Amino acid sequence: MTIPVRQSLRVGGYILRNKLRRRSKFPLLVELEPLFACNLGCAGCGKIQHPADVLRQRMPVDQAVAAIEESGAPMVSIAGGEPLMHPQIGDIVRELVARKKYVYLCTNALLIPKKIDQFEPSRYFAWTVHIDGLRERHDASVCKEGVFDEAVAAVRECRRRGFRVTTNTTFFSTDSPQTVVDVLNYLNDDLAVDQMMISPAYAYEKAPDQEHFLGVREIRELFRKAFAGGNRGRWRFNHSPLFLDFLEGKIDFPCTAWAIPSYSLYGWQRPCYLMADGYARTYRELVEETDWDSYGRGRDARCANCMAHCGYEPTAMFATLGSLKETLRAVRSR
Numbered sequence: 001m002t003i004p005v006r007q008s009l010r011v012g013g014y015i016l017r018n019k020l021r022r023r024s025k026f027p028l029l030v031e032l033e034p035l036f037a038c039n040l041g042c043a044g045c046g047k048i049q050h051p052a053d054v055l056r057q058r059m060p061v062d063q064a065v066a067a068i069e070e071s072g073a074p075m076v077s078i079a080g081g082e083p084l085m086h087p088q089i090g091d092i093v094r095e096l097v098a099r100k101k102y103v104y105l106c107t108n109a110l111l112i113p114k115k116i117d118q119f120e121p122s123r124y125f126a127w128t129v130h131i132d133g134l135r136e137r138h139d140a141s142v143c144k145e146g147v148f149d150e151a152v153a154a155v156r157e158c159r160r161r162g163f164r165v166t167t168n169t170t171f172f173s174t175d176s177p178q179t180v181v182d183v184l185n186y187l188n189d190d191l192a193v194d195q196m197m198i199s200p201a202y203a204y205e206k207a208p209d210q211e212h213f214l215g216v217r218e219i220r221e222l223f224r225k226a227f228a229g230g231n232r233g234r235w236r237f238n239h240s241p242l243f244l245d246f247l248e249g250k251i252d253f254p255c256t257a258w259a260i261p262s263y264s265l266y267g268w269q270r271p272c273y274l275m276a277d278g279y280a281r282t283y284r285e286l287v288e289e290t291d292w293d294s295y296g297r298g299r300d301a302r303c304a305n306c307m308a309h310c311g312y313e314p315t316a317m318f319a320t321l322g323s324l325k326e327t328l329r330a331v332r333s334r
Contacts, residue, residue, distance in 0.1 A: 004123065006123065010102075011028065014028075016321075025287045026072070027072065027073040027283065029073055029074075029259075029260050030068055030262070031263070032076050032077065032263055032264075033080055033081065034059035034080070034086050034089070034092060034264075035085060035265070036050045036080060036081045037056070037081045037085055039082050040082070040142050040143070043143055055081075058087065059265055060088075061092050064095075065092070067263045068099075071283045076102070076103050076104070078092065078105045083107060084110075084114075089105075089115070089118070093118075093119060096124075097124045097125055100124060102126075104127075104128045105119075105126070105127055106168060107127065108130050108142065109130075110147065113154060113157070119163070121162040121164070123164075126163070126166050127163055127164070127165045127166065128168050128197070130142075130151075131148070131167045131168075131187060132169055132171075133182075133183050134148070134179075134182055135148040135149065138151070141170075152191065166197065166238055167191075167193050168196075168198075168199070169184070172201050172214065173218065176222075177225035177226040180198075181226055184226075196235060196236060197239065197309065198237070198239070199308050200214045200222075201214065202306055202308050214305065216305050219247065219305075220247070223244075224248045239313060242316035242317075242319055242320055243309065243313045243317075245316075253312050253316060254315060255272075255295060255296045255297075255303065255311035255312060256315045257271045257310065258271075259315075259318075261273075261283060264279075268281070271290055272310055273310060274306065274308060275295075296311075
């Protein structure tokens with residue numbers, strides 16, 4: 001786990017303050033979606049299946065910043081759609097960084113060469129580039145040839161300019177333990193990104209490809225075999241050790257989707273950015289008026305095979321900070 005020490009201390013202090021105030025639910029990170037439009041049509045994504053008039057909308061800068069301020073979360077992940085298609089994305093990032101929010105800008109990287117001059121390196125800002133496998137596998141995932149090479153070139157340019165660069169890799173049933181190892185070795189060693197995030201794909205109902213989502217048993221077997229032989233300890237993950245244990249099936253957790261809420265053009269999404277059971281006007285309304293006990297494996301059929309980090313990484317973080325043993329384990333894994 002290679003989260004910078006300053007960031008880890010700040011997030012840890014934020015959690016402690018909320019616990020002392022006896023707040024049972026509070027956000028660690030907000031998934032901010034200032035648009036739904038994208039310049040790719042990935043087969044496993046259901047985010048671009050909106051009406052044309054919705055895909056043309058762009059969230060005003062003031063609205064985006066106000067939502068993050070209202071939530072109080074110390075971290076923001078800007079997604080979409082493709083956020084670099086937003087004409088004021090640079091302004092949104094600058095406003096959040098000025099407020100000392102830790103910002104991760106999620107992108108397929110195709111527009112980085114055109115937009116990079118709108119951003120400045122900062123300890124509060126990192127690119128998060130989607131890399132879903134090596135060349136052939138990644139290009140098949142995004143349904144377009146040549147994207148892998150463009151993404152890699154963009155990552156190298158960002159690193160050359162002094163930016164922090166993280167990656168996000170989604171795995172499907174077409175993956176094997178070896179393809180997991182191959183892409184993580186490449187990102188860790190050859191591309192030398194700062195951090196890596198991984199997640200099994202969530203079965204979006206509107207995704208064009210419904211045949212290649214993993215079940216819980218398959219997910220656990222995939223990561224257990226991929227992590228065998230000491231690989232896990234040398235990869236620079238942006239995950240707690242307990243979350244990686246969770247992926248392997250060594251431990252199970254309840255979902256805490258309220259800790260990574262999603263704010264989009266429609267408002268605060270219930271219960272998470274993977275499902276849409278209505279929207280709230282404020283984060284407080286989201287927390288207080290959502291029936292959280294009705295979601296999760298064994299409660300909602302749509303949650304049956306979900307092991308995405310948006311629901312389970314927060315639980316792992318809370319469990320880590322609640323145990324001296326796990327806290328020391330997380331520190332040693334840096």
